[in-house]
Amino acid sequence: LAKTTQPISMDSYEGQEVNITCSHNNIATNDYITWYQQFPSQGPRFIIQGYKTKVTNEVASLFIPADRKSSTLSLPRVSLSDTAVYYCLVGLLIKAAGNKLTFGGGTRVLVKP
Amino acid sequence: NAGVTQTPKFQVLKTGQSMTLQCAQDMNHNSMYWYRQDPGMGLRLIYYSASEGTTDKGEVPNGYNVSRLNKREFSLRLESAAPSQTSVYFCASREGQGAWGYTFGSGTRLTVV
Numbered sequence: 001l002a003k004t005t006q007p008i009s010m011d012s013y014e015g016q017e018v019n020i021t022c023s024h025n026n027i028a029t030n031d032y033i034t035w036y037q038q039f040p041s042q043g044p045r046f047i048i049q050g051y052k053t054k055v056t057n058e059v060a061s062l063f064i065p066a067d068r069k070s071s072t073l074s075l076p077r078v079s080l081s082d083t084a085v086y087y088c089l090v091g092l093l094i095k096a097a098g099n100k101l102t103f104g105g106g107t108r109v110l111v112k113p
Numbered sequence: 114n115a116g117v118t119q120t121p122k123f124q125v126l127k128t129g130q131s132m133t134l135q136c137a138q139d140m141n142h143n144s145m146y147w148y149r150q151d152p153g154m155g156l157r158l159i160y161y162s163a164s165e166g167t168t169d170k171g172e173v174p175n176g177y178n179v180s181r182l183n184k185r186e187f188s189l190r191l192e193s194a195a196p197s198q199t200s201v202y203f204c205a206s207r208e209g210q211g212a213w214g215y216t217f218g219s220g221t222r223l224t225v226v
Contacts, residue, residue: 036215042119043203043217044156087155103148103155 004088009108020107022088025069033064033071036087037108044087048073052065075109083111115139119204119218126194126225134189134221136204142216144207145187147179148169149200150220156203162187194225 005023012018023034032051036044039061048055050062050071061074075082085106120135140146143164148156148171158171162181176198178190187206191198202221208214 042219043205044215045217046215103157105153105155 004090004104006086006088006104008109009048009110010104011110011112012078013112014079015077016083018078018109018111019087020073020075020086020109021070022073023070024088024090024091027068027090030066031090033062033068034091035060035062035073035087036089036103038041038085040084047086078109078111080111080113082109084109117206117216117218119202119221120138121221122219123222124224126191126223128225130194130197131190131192133191134195134204134223135186136188136218137186138204138206138216139185140206140208140216141184142206142208143184146205146207146215147187148205149173149179149187149198149204151200158203159189167219193221194223196225199207199223199225206213 003026006020013044032049034049035047038044047059048057048062050064052064053070055062063072073086087103087110088105117138120150124132126132143151146161147159149159157173158173159173159177160168160179162168165181165184166182168179180188182188202223204218205215
């Protein structure tokens with residue numbers, strides 16, 4: 001999996017938009033960008049995945065520029081319950097189970113009242 | 114559906130004791146994984162099982178053994194616990210081949226004194 005770099009932590013306030021940028025300069029042509037969310041005392045859970053341009057679901061949006069060397073996860077109007085660690089992962093569709101998912105340190109987002 | 118169930122949720126061991134962490138999934142997934150997460154760190158893969166009857170080492174297998182008992186269950190054993198194995202352990206299973214398909218359990222918090 002390609003190496004990723006993301007901020008260690010970010011603070012925000014309820015109702016604000018939170019944007020987390022992940023750098024992945026050595027992303028390969030066939031690599032996808034996947035984000036997981038981990039609440040305290042829980043395992044990570046998938047939130048969004050994309051290849052290029054913009055992807056949106058009920059939880060977040062993912063913006064990917066044309067060169068794909070970075071991506072931005074956008075959380076609209078955060079609430080206290082969005083306090084979590086967010087992990088950016090970059091890699092090919094994993095065709096074999098042995099291609100394990102490798103998590104870096106993630107970005108710790110703290111939403112304040 | 115319960116998803117991925119891990120037992121126990123908490124455990125304290127003395128150095129040198131042994132124990133088995135249990136994991137079961139009810140989603141008919143072929144692949145199962147064991148990760149550990151140390152404070153403020155990302156997840157590191159200990160062992161994985163691509164399918165029933167097969168297991169393989171991940172990044173940090175030393176001091177652990179695993180058993181894929183059947184398609185549903187994947188256990189992790191510590192033969193002689195050490196303080197360095199104090200961590201939160203997560204079991205995961207995966208649907209299909211994509212990075213989005215991982216489902217994690219809620220974790221086992223293990224302390225070795």
